[in-house]
Amino acid sequence: MARLTVEHVARIEGHGNITVNVESGEVREVRMDVVEPARFFESMVVGRRYDEAPLITSRICGICSPNHVVTSIKAIEAALGVEVSERTVMLRKLLVYGSYLQNHATHLYILAAPDYVGLPSVFPLAETMPEVVERALRLKKLGNDLTTAVGGRQVHPVSAVVGGFTSEPPREVLASYRDLLLGVVEDAMATVELFASFQVPDFQTSGEMLALTADDDYAIYDGDTKALDAGWRRPASEYRSFLDETVVGHSNAKHSTVGGRPLLVGSVARANINAHMLNETGRAALAKSGVTLVTRNPFHMNVLQAVELADASARCAGYVEKLLEMGGSSAPEPVAVRAGVGGSATEAPRGTLYHSYEIGADGVVLHGDVITPTAQNLANIEADMRAFAPTVADRDEPEFAVLIEELVRSYDPCLSCSVH
Amino acid sequence: MAPRVVVLSLASDFGCQVQLSNMTDEILDVLGLIDLSYWQLASSGHMPDAYDVAIVEGAVTTDEHVALLESVRATAGVVIAIGACANTGGIPGLANLLDLDERYGVVYGDGDGPRVAAGRRAPMPLDSVIAVDYHVPGCPIDPPEFLRVLSRVLLGLKNRVPDLTMCASCKINETVCFFDRGELCLGLVTRAGCGARCPSLNRPCTGCRGIAPDANLVAARAISIASGRPEGALDDALRIYNTAKEVRG
Numbered sequence: 080m081a082r083l084t085v086e087h088v089a090r091i092e093g094h095g096n097i098t099v100n101v102e103s104g105e106v107r108e109v110r111m112d113v114v115e116p117a118r119f120f121e122s123m124v125v126g127r128r129y130d131e132a133p134l135i136t137s138r139i140c141g142i143c144s145p146n147h148v149v150t151s152i153k154a155i156e157a158a159l160g161v162e163v164s165e166r167t168v169m170l171r172k173l174l175v176y177g178s179y180l181q182n183h184a185t186h187l188y189i190l191a192a193p194d195y196v197g198l199p200s201v202f203p204l205a206e207t208m209p210e211v212v213e214r215a216l217r218l219k220k221l222g223n224d225l226t227t228a229v230g231g232r233q234v235h236p237v238s239a240v241v242g243g244f245t246s247e248p249p250r251e252v253l254a255s256y257r258d259l260l261l262g263v264v265e266d267a268m269a270t271v272e273l274f275a276s277f278q279v280p281d282f283q284t285s286g287e288m289l290a291l292t293a294d295d296d297y298a299i300y301d302g303d304t305k306a307l308d309a310g311w312r313r314p315a316s317e318y319r320s321f322l323d324e325t326v327v328g329h330s331n332a333k334h335s336t337v338g339g340r341p342l343l344v345g346s347v348a349r350a351n352i353n354a355h356m357l358n359e360t361g362r363a364a365l366a367k368s369g370v371t372l373v374t375r376n377p378f379h380m381n382v383l384q385a386v387e388l389a390d391a392s393a394r395c396a397g398y399v400e401k402l403l404e405m406g407g408s409s410a411p412e413p414v415a416v417r418a419g420v421g422g423s424a425t426e427a428p429r430g431t432l433y434h435s436y437e438i439g440a441d442g443v444v445l446h447g448d449v450i451t452p453t454a455q456n457l458a459n460i461e462a463d464m465r466a467f468a469p470t471v472a473d474r475d476e477p478e479f480a481v482l483i484e485e486l487v488r489s490y491d492p493c494l495s496c497s498v499h
Numbered sequence: 500m501a502p503r504v505v506v507l508s509l510a511s512d513f514g515c516q517v518q519l520s521n522m523t524d525e526i527l528d529v530l531g532l533i534d535l536s537y538w539q540l541a542s543s544g545h546m547p548d549a550y551d552v553a554i555v556e557g558a559v560t561t562d563e564h565v566a567l568l569e570s571v572r573a574t575a576g577v578v579i580a581i582g583a584c585a586n587t588g589g590i591p592g593l594a595n596l597l598d599l600d601e602r603y604g605v606v607y608g609d610g611d612g613p614r615v616a617a618g619r620r621a622p623m624p625l626d627s628v629i630a631v632d633y634h635v636p637g638c639p640i641d642p643p644e645f646l647r648v649l650s651r652v653l654l655g656l657k658n659r660v661p662d663l664t665m666c667a668s669c670k671i672n673e674t675v676c677f678f679d680r681g682e683l684c685l686g687l688v689t690r691a692g693c694g695a696r697c698p699s700l701n702r703p704c705t706g707c708r709g710i711a712p713d714a715n716l717v718a719a720r721a722i723s724i725a726s727g728r729p730e731g732a733l734d735d736a737l738r739i740y741n742t743a744k745e746v747r748g
Contacts, residue, residue: 087539089539089540089541089542089543089544090539090540090541090542090543091540092513092540093513094508094539115510116509116510116560116561116564116619117603117606117607117619118510118558118560118590118591118594118622119594119602119603119605119606121605121606122594122597122601122602122605122606123590123593123594123602125605126596127739131739134705134739135590135593135739138512138514138589138590138638139512140512140513140514141511141512141513141514141515141516141517141518141639142513142514142517144512144514181521185517185520189520189541190540190541193542193543199542199543199544200538200541200542200543201541202530202535202541202542205527205530212527216523216526217523219520219521219523220523220524223521223523231696231697231700231702232639232696233517233518233521234514234517234518234521234639235514235638235639237696237697237700237702238700238701238702240702245700245701245702246700246701246702326607326608326610326611326612326613327613328611328613328614329613329614330613331613333607495511495512495513496512
């Protein structure tokens with residue numbers, strides 16, 4: 080028999096409780112109660128001017144706010160028919176990747192790693208393995224600094240607005256990031272090696288996998304949604320036609336399904352679907368990771384986030400190079416207010432994020448809709464716990480608990496996002 | 500003995516806690532000065548029965564939050580409210596503008612909805628429930644300001660929140676006034692302390708630090724109208740961060 084109740088699971092973003100109850104090999108109960116209170120964002124944007132919506136929805140999440148801002152802005156631009164410059168697109172990609180570097184470093188070192196070294200937090204490692212903590216802080220700091228340079232602040236970017244950017248970093252500041260980014264490739268590789276060295280359970284999820292995909296990039300900023308098993312590829316803006324949301328009693332976050340199946344979004348789905356778009360550094364990192372694609376193991380989310388760190392460091396150095404060469408302007412394009420509906424998606428660190436808005440002829444938001452990555456993952460997290468728990472039910476209690484929590488943390492859940 | 504510190508969150512986006520974790524250059528020094536007893540975001544472990552300092556993020560939105568805050572107040576010698584949600588009700592406070600059940604319906608439809616959402620209340624700042632000793636406003640908090648406040652706590656100095664409006668900061672920064680270009684800026688009435696970060700990035704102040712105690716709202720409304728904004732535009736913009744305070748009066 081194995082029972083587990085964890086209230087306010089530690090080292091995840093937001094408040095959630097886990098209940099697992101296995102009796103003589105049979106699962107009696109599995110629940111992930113998302114007790115994070117709803118803030119009702121979809122109702123809060125109604126009646127606000129279109130340009131205020133990104134400011135408001137950014138506050139859904141403090142960890143991936145650049146994603147919320149950029150996704151919201153893109154959806155509004157789609158509704159209003161605003162085309163932005165190539166320079167603006169490139170800067171937005173850097174902004175989103177800044178949050179990747181920051182998030183992946185935080186998730187891997189501060190939230191996930193303590194499980195694998197048997198510590199309550201990463202802080203004691205500052206004494207025993209200072210080089211690991213210093214590496215974590217270097218990666219995190221670079222992500223923060225990049226986000227700040229491009230967006231004006233680490234959390235809740237300031238300068239990204241509908242149509243472009245209100246200000247840009249000076250050329251010499253931008254140029255300095257080329258070397259800073261290339262400088263952390265080694266740290267990212269060491270992160271891959273560290274996480275490849277951690278033993279993870281051999282477990283297969285049964286969920287569908289969805290990620291954005293694009294023909295010209297490892298899709299983060301834009302693209303179509305692709306389903307790994309079903310094989311289809313559809314415009315991300317039509318997400319309501321393939322994602323179904325259900326209200327469940329034990330969670331303030333709704334659960335999502337695709338074609339009636341739970342689904343997984345995040346680094347495993349992205350790597351499975353888009354590995355061919357990884358750059359040279361990313362491919363080298365993947366080779367070091369010990370993961371063979373296609374993988375259905377959700378515990379591989381960690382090491383594949385580390386692979387993305389390596390890919391992103393080199394990729395962003397390339398974006399900086401292009402920005403220095405390309406010229407052009409990121410000043411906000413003029414907006415002609417009109418009635419319209421628009422939807423958009425980006426890949427947030429923990430999976431695909433969708434926003435859509437209906438805007439009235441006076442520029443006021445009539446309807447807003449957001450589906451976050453963790454909301455998409457929740458049904459699958461429960462399905463995974465249900466399938467995984469009996470396989471480790473014979474372990475002693477603390478080990479059972481750590482394994483279940485490790486599984487949940489692999490998804491890098493953001494419960495504030497999931498409820499919003 | 501180093502003060503025992505807990506970090507707690509109510510309804511929020513965790514952004515201010517992320518900012519705490521973002522103090523990459525200072526975090527190890529800070530940890531050397533305090534006994535970090537509970538921080539759900541960064542460490543496993545249970546909330547202790549005794550502690551000295553509580554750092555609280557988020558708005559009060561449920562009966563559970565009220566009970567938690569009351570127990571925090573009874574236990575901690577010092578309560579620090581961090582971020583707009585905790586200090587003014589912030590963006591969650593916008594939910595005060597519509598009937599709560601109506602908002603619930605917009606999000607969860609007409610069915611029963613989640614059981615765990617029971618006991619919800621109109622979103623309010625911490626000082627609607629308990630006395631708060633130190634304030635770090637902003638959405639999100641500015642790490643240097645947090646460190647200044649934490650230093651005051653550790654040294655036993657009194658709470659001190661800047662009471663000037665943002666305009667003073669723009670003067671120092673030599674930022675051209677948005678009203679001169681016919682754009683509404685809430686810096687006119689918003690509490691200073693962030694160095695006018697947004698205006699210096701060419702974006703008008705959105706009022707995340709709350710209304711300054713000496714703000715002249717009557718004059719600000721007149722300036723807004725004189726600059727070509729419709730009547731009510733200033734108050735409407737202020738609602739994004741200040742609705743809960745406005746509703747409470």
